[in-house]
Every structure is written in C-alpha cells, then in structure tokens.
Amino acid sequence: MSDKFDVIIVGAGPSGLAAGYMLAKEGMDVIIVERGDHPGTKNVMGGVLYRQPTEEIIPKFWEKAPVERAIVEQRMWLVDKESVVTLGHRSKGFGTEPYNNFTVLRAKFDRWFAEQVVDAGALLITETVVEDFLYDGSRIVGVKTGREQGDIRANVIILAEGVNSLLAQKVGLQRDGINSSELAVAVKEIITLPKEKIEDRFNLEEGEGATIELVGDSTFGMMGTGFIYTNKDSLSVGCGVLVSQLVEHEGLNPNEILEHMKSHPAVKPLLQGGESNEYLAHMIPEGGYRAMPKLYRDNVLVVGDAAMLCNGIHREGSNMALTSGKFAAETVIAAHQRGDYSAGMLSEYQSKLEKSFVLKDLKKYQNVGVVMERNRHFFSFYPHAVNAALEEFLTVDSVPKKEKQQRIWNEVTSQRSKYEIIKDLYRGWRVMG
Template sequence: MDEEKFDVIVVGGGLAGSTAAYILAQQGLEVLLIERGNYAGSKNMTGGRLYAHSLEKIIPNFAEEAPVERKVVNERISMMTEKDAVTMSYHSPRLAETGSDSYVVLRGKFDRWLFDKAEEAGAMVTAGIKVDQLMVEDNRVTGVICGGEEMKADVVILADGVNSLLAEKAGLRKRVQPSHVAVGAKETYELPAKVIEDRFSLTGDEGTAWLFAGSPSSGQVGGGFLYTNKESISIGLVLGLEHITESGKTLEEMMVGFTNHPEIAPLIKDGKLLERSGHVVPEAGLSMVSTLYGDGFLICGDAAGFCLNIGYMVRGMDLAITSGELAAKAVLKAKEKGDFSSSSLQSYKEMLDNSFIMNDLSVYKNFPAFMDNPRIFNQYPSMLSGIMADMFIIDGKPALPLRKKAMKHLKAVGLLNLAKDALNGVKSV
C-alpha cells in the first residue's frame, strides 16, 4: 500500500461499518475504520434486538463469544391506555431455533466486540476521531479529512448513522426529512437475573421482547419497547420526529408516564437506573432509501435508511450487518477490476436488490404510511381496553350480550373507520 493511501476507509464503527471492515481486512485489504465515539457503541441507543441470521453467516456461532444478553423466546405486544393494557403473548422454543434465533444485546458492549473483531482481522481502527468532510476530486470521493489531515483511499464506505452529514454535506444524498426519522429515548435498569426471570417467566438465558402502542407515546405515532438483558432491563420510547410536539408533552414526561404505568412499574421495581440515552433512528422504510453508491463511495446501515418497523417487529441490526457485508463484497469485486467508479460499485445495489433487505423493505413499503394514523395510537387502545373491561368486570349490573357491549366501543371509533383501516392494514402487509 502507498504509505498515505488505504484501499478502503470505513466511517462509522457500528454494526454495518465494523462488518464491512472485518470482511475486507480478512481478505487482505488495507482498511482504516474510523469511529467518532470514544469507543464503538458509546453513542448508540437501541431497542436491543439482533436477529442472528445475518451475522451467523459471517461469523458462525458468533453468540458463543459475543457479549449477547438473552435469547428471545417470548414475544409480547400491548395496546395501552393511561391505566390499562391489552397484551398478546407468544412464547415458543421455535423462536430460539438456529436460523430463526434472535438476541437481546447492549450496543455499548456488542458494537465494541465487533469493532475489535475487525481489528483482529487486520483493519487499522481508531476511535474518538471525527471525520470533518469527504475529499472529493473531479466529482469522485477520494478520501476523508479529519482535523485538517487528509487520508486517501480507493473507496470510502459511509456507515455513519442515520444523520449521514458527510454524504449530505458533499451533495451525495438528500437531506433527511423529519417524517423519515424518529427520536428514541432509553433507560436501563439493573436487576438480579433471578428477579428478571421470575417477573417474566423465563429460565436460563431466555429473554423477552415487548412492544407497546398507545399511551407510551401519548397517543402519537410511535411506541414503547422493553427488552430483558441478563441483569438489567432496557426500556424506552420511539416517537416520530414530525409528531414530537403534537401531544403537548415532552419526551421526558412521556418516559415518566410509561415507566410509572401499572403494567410497567412492577417490572422495574427496585431497579437501579444505569443508563439514560437518546438517539435518532430511521423510520420510513423503503421511502427513506436514497443514494447508495457513486464514484468512490458506498453507503450502508442506518446511513442508507435500512430499517424496518412493522408495528409488531422492529428490525435494523440484521439489515445493517448484511448491508455492510454486501458493501464489502462490492469493494472486493471493484478491487479485482481495479475500478472504483460508480459503474463498478453498482454491484452493491444489484446485490442489495437480490437480498432480503430490499425484498423486505419492498414488501412493507406501504406500512409506514399506514402507521401514520392517530387512531392506531389513540382510539384503538381505548376501544380494546373498553371491550376487555366489559368482558371481565362483573359488578352486579344486569348483563348485556357481549356483541352489544363490543358494538358500543366499535361505534366510538366508527365502523367506516374500522373497515377502512382494516383494508389499508391488509394492503400494507
């Protein structure tokens, strides 16, 4: 290698960037991996769930050495009002079978582990360094500038998070719109492993993933999440940025209301607050994906908009890892040809189109628009709570047929609204 030039510079030490650097270094390329935080994962906030299939293909049996927390065997979804919760639960060992398994992770630990794996593979890594801008010569990305120092490379992989300001500043991608992202807030509470297992009916390394809609986001587009770690619980909210001022409450006030909810408070009782963090996350699915490659550069992970939220499931980590893998493979193909132009790096987009990433984003492309419906987060939780209350509360009053009780709550939402939302919901999935 030319002493002043790398084969590849990867900006961002998250899952996408570290995966790309790991694969490229394994293949003998001279790779520089730059992370802005003091360590990989230091500035990341996450719901905490990794679907294993993507990383398993790259590092077989990775969970045997990686700092994973618990394997998810219990899925729960709740619709909540200020005092009530209607919950659906699915508990099955099938969720833990190899190939369909998923793990709760703490990104501060997990990202650092994968970052270190890239270094072990031979990548030159550095943390606590901010990339100020991209070097662009004759409309081609040729490197990066950090603190006035120029570092050149044949290709730059941008994996610098949802606000990829480097790409935006260089005119390589459009500005991220408020409707495309959400603001997340997370708290982590320390509790003994035995307490967590008792409260969530778990054994050994089993874990629970739980999503909430309704009152956690004050009836606005968004929701809550809860994940069980080995000796702590991660809990938080995600709220669409464009709706953040509509409820009249701050995000902090919403978090207080959520953690004090009768469904939640007993689960974190006596827990010690370990961490409180915030982050912006991609939320718009396929409509957020813009520029992915060009002369001398590739974009992957959150920076590319690869995230999937379909209400009952939120995915981002597996998409980030596989996009990092495919970016690395595109660079390897370009290296063989000695051509890092846009036409050569187009293989990245071709591989994405043939992967689960673009397939899944395409399948659910209409879901973000369907979810931008206040009835889902306001009227429907109240409707379900009212129906369940009429089913189970016995107060000595003369009984009415259940259909009549239910119809009262259905009419409150509007039968036409119910039919319209049901049809749109079916179309979106």
C-alpha cells in the same frame, strides 16, 4: 499511520464493522473512523441482535461474543391508561442452538465486534470526525478529518455514520435535511436488577430472555413504540416516537414519555427495585424505502442507518445493517479485483440488496409510515377500544353476552363510524398485505 488505504469506513456501528471485518479478512487495507470514544457509545438500539445475519459474518459468534440472553418470548402490548391487551409468542426452541435472536448491550457487543475487526487486520481510530471528502478534480479520493494532518486517502469510502448522514448529503446521495416524519427520537435506560428477579418476573429460565413492545398510551397515542428487553442482570427500557408528532406536543420531551411509560400499572412492577445506571438518546430512521438515499456513486457506498435501512414494523434494524455491510464488502472486493470503483461497478451493491430480504421487506411496507402518520387513531383510538371491549366482555356482572357485544359495538361506533372502521381495516390490509 499510512494516509492511503484500500477502503475508508466512516462509522463503527454494525454495518461499518461488518464491512470492515469482511474486507480485512480478505486482506484489504481498511481504516474505520469512529467519532465516539469507542464503538457502541452513541447507539440507542433497544438491544436485539439476530443470529442468522450475524453468523454469516462471524460463525457461531454467540460462543464468544458478550450476548445477554437468547430470546424465547416476544410480546406485544396494546396499552390503555391502566390496562393492556397482550399478544405474543413463546418457543422453547428459540432458547437452544442455533437460536433466533439475542438481547445485547451495544456498548459491550460493539466493542467486542470492533476487537474482532481489528484482529482481522483493520485499523480503527476513535474520537475522530470526518468533516468532508478529498477530491482530485471531481473524483473522490479520500476524506478530511478533524485531526491535524488528518487527510486519509482510499479507493472507496463506505458511509456508515448513521441516520441523517451529512457526508451523503455533501455528495448528493441524500437530500439536505430529512423530513421530521421520517425520523424518530428514541430514549433508553439501562435498569439493573438481579438476574433471579428478572427470570421470576418474566417467567424465564436461566439464560432465557423476553422482549415486550408497547403501543398506544405508552407514547401518549403518538406513532411510536415502547420496549422492555431482558438482559442478564438488567433491563433495557425505552421508547421512540416520530419527531414530527413530538414537535406538535409542545412542552413534552422524550424523557417524560419514558417516565410516563414506566409508571404504567403493568410496567411498574417489572421495574420495581431496579436502579437506572445509563441513559441514552438518539435519532433512528423511520422513513423506510420511500426515504432511502441513492446508495452509491463513483468511489462511495452508503450502508445501515445512513441508508435508511430499518424495518420498524418488525423491529429489524441490526440485521439490515449487518447485511448491508456484508453486501458492501462483497461489492468492494469485486471492484478491487477489477480495479474499477465506478458507479457502474458499485451498483452491484444495490442489486444485492434488491435480491435480498432487505429491500423486498422495505418495499412491502413502504406505505405504512405515510398511512399511519395520516391516520393517527391507529395508535390512540384502537388500543383504547380493544382494551375497553375486553374489559367489558370479561367482566362478569350477570349481563348476557349478546347484550355485552352490542354494548361494545355501540361504544366503538359512537366514536368511529362503521364506515370509518371498514376503511381502516382496508387501509391496514393494503399496507401490510
């Protein structure tokens, strides 16, 4: 193995693999260093992959990639202790080409993606930890790995090592230690079920998929969500909550939250008879635009989760990761052509992100996390209130509807004043508008 490359990529998640694929296709000498046994082993993403940003890297990837199901229905459940209020959208068009998104199992998909990257000419080494940078004076010229004689040199290093990037901290791109309110801990189980049962329980035809996001009692009213995604013959079931709020619930661990969600009367029948065959836990970025590190310096770029590129409001992370990897590759290709790897040249990467949906969306929602963290009743009081209101209104007991409406309003305002409700509506409009 040569110890000098054009580009070193640290991490073989979606952003790192996207960058590696595009760079290798351009004939550049690329090495990807992954600490896991193989790509995808350490990722707990629920499992939704978006077609359009992925196709920009590998056209018609779904014809050969190990995707699970094309998603035709997306639901949101507001969860109370024994009831749910359901919102959702179903489209037959999403189940036909060119599709909108798919469920995937990351251990399968990332391994396949890595094979495409290697076939394109990149070198992938696994079970290897990058410990530090190599310097020539103040200039970064490579990385040190935990392997014997493991120094690797390159003109550019792309950091795709995931949330809380220690290497980004070492070079001053990210502050030391991310605030616990900017991180979520996520856990996920893969529960096997015959595909016929999945299609029957979720009202799906062969090949179609559905997703359910759960908010409210599913996470004990903490800021976070649960999820249930349909695969070919399994379900991805998990939840994630802010670390800062989990710490406040002493004695409660993420697995207990997941088991609590699975035992809900609306969830339990969907999982009945399934067998758990995989369990994963991981940190995911929730800080958004406000928590983003500096994205570039001389000879270094930061992509994907390491750059806090995740939009939890719309469950978008993989598309931002892939797009950031693509933009990083385009920037490095231009830098290589000019022989200029300075911060000034690499700043084009951030310019590309700012012109795209990535930073436009993160800027739009930059205050959501702060507002929700300070107003936790959005995840506790309102899911309960909506469920209780509908249960009252839909109960047929010879009580006039006008009287029912008054009962509902009296009950809601006994717990939260009219003034507080108006303030909440205004806050929601401000941060989401």
